[in-house]
Amino acid sequence: MKILTHVCCAPCFTYPHKRMLEEGHDVTAFFYNPNIHPYQEYKNRLGSVEKYVELKGTKVIYDNNYEIENYLRGALAAAERCTFCYTARLEQTAKMARQLEFDAFTTTLLISPYQKHDALARVGEKIAQQCGIAFYYEDFREGYQESRDISKDLGLYMQKYCGCIFSEKERYFKKSIFSNK
Numbered sequence: 001m002k003i004l005t006h007v008c009c010a011p012c013f014t015y016p017h018k019r020m021l022e023e024g025h026d027v028t029a030f031f032y033n034p035n036i037h038p039y040q041e042y043k044n045r046l047g048s049v050e051k052y053v054e055l056k057g058t059k060v061i062y063d064n065n066y067e068i069e070n071y072l073r074g075a076l077a078a079a080e081r082c083t084f085c086y087t088a089r090l091e092q093t094a095k096m097a098r099q100l101e102f103d104a105f106t107t108t109l110l111i112s113p114y115q116k117h118d119a120l121a122r123v124g125e126k127i128a129q130q131c132g133i134a135f136y137y138e139d140f141r142e143g144y145q146e147s148r149d150i151s152k153d154l155g156l157y158m159q160k161y162c163g164c165i166f167s168e169k170e171r172y173f174k175k176s177i178f179s180n181k
Contacts, residue, residue, distance in 0.1 A: 002026045003136050004061075004097035004105045006089055008033060010048035011151035011158050012108035015143030017058065018150075020106075025136075028102070029053055032063040032092045034071045035085050041159065042066060048157040055154060061100075063092065082116050086123040094131040104134035111140035111147055114162065 003020060007013045007029045020027045031049050036042040046064075053060045071088065078084035090107060097105040107124065109115050121137055128135035151158055 001103045001136070002028075002101075004028050004030050004093060004100070004102040006093040006105065006107040006109070007031050007049055007060075008089075008108050008162075009045045009159060010052040010156045011147055012111050013049070013052060014150040014154075014156075015147035016106070016108050016111055016138070016140045017056070019138065019140065019143065020136075027058065029058055029060040030063070030093050030096060030105075031060065032065075032089055032096075034065060034067040034088070035075070037068060039066065039068075044157050045159065052154065052156060061096065063096070080119075083119050083123060086116075086120050087127070090124055090127050091131070094127045094133055094135075098131055098133045102133070104136040106136040106138070108140075110138065111144055112162075113141055113144055117141070 003025050005013070005016065005020070005027055013029060017027055017029075029049065031046060033042065033045065036045060046062075049060070052058070071085070074084050074088065075081040086107075086109065089109075090105070093105045093107065105124075105128075107120070109120055110117070117139070124135040124137060148158070
């Protein structure tokens with residue numbers, strides 16, 4: 001299956017990339033992350049993805065529209081900001097996948113034990129129905145530690161928060177302090 005994979009960061013891509021290749025899929029990375037703040041963090045993650053795909057000879061598409069203002073407006077207005085963020089990134093991925101005639105789309109967010117996994121899967125399935133392209137679901141969380149080990153071995157940049165300004169603040173407070181999370 002030809003799969004366009006939304007990549008939030010290189011470390012989260014390592015294990016899903018390996019698994020999907022083992023399963024015989026044709027995997028292309030798609031970097032689209034207007035939620036990442038500050039801009040230097042965005043550049044660090046982008047650079048790490050560039051390094052990984054070069055090391056692995058992986059096909060990649062970059063959508064470098066860094067629209068932080070639109071993301072922040074939407075996230076602040078949303079009843080559930082994580083769901084808003086998942087939707088924004090997966091809609092863009094699905095549209096690109098359909099336009100370029102992929103068989104399916106997926107996301108590396110499915111590896112993180114820190115994401116709202118069930119909500120993420122629901123968003124993926126809903127967007128798949130709306131866009132007329134399959135959502136490739138696999139629970140990659142079992143490979144989370146392996147992804148960190150691979151990343152360390154390859155010298156990839158490893159961030160300490162999901163990327164949005166809200167999660168950056170939460171990491172310092174060590175708990176969710178926002179009512180709309």
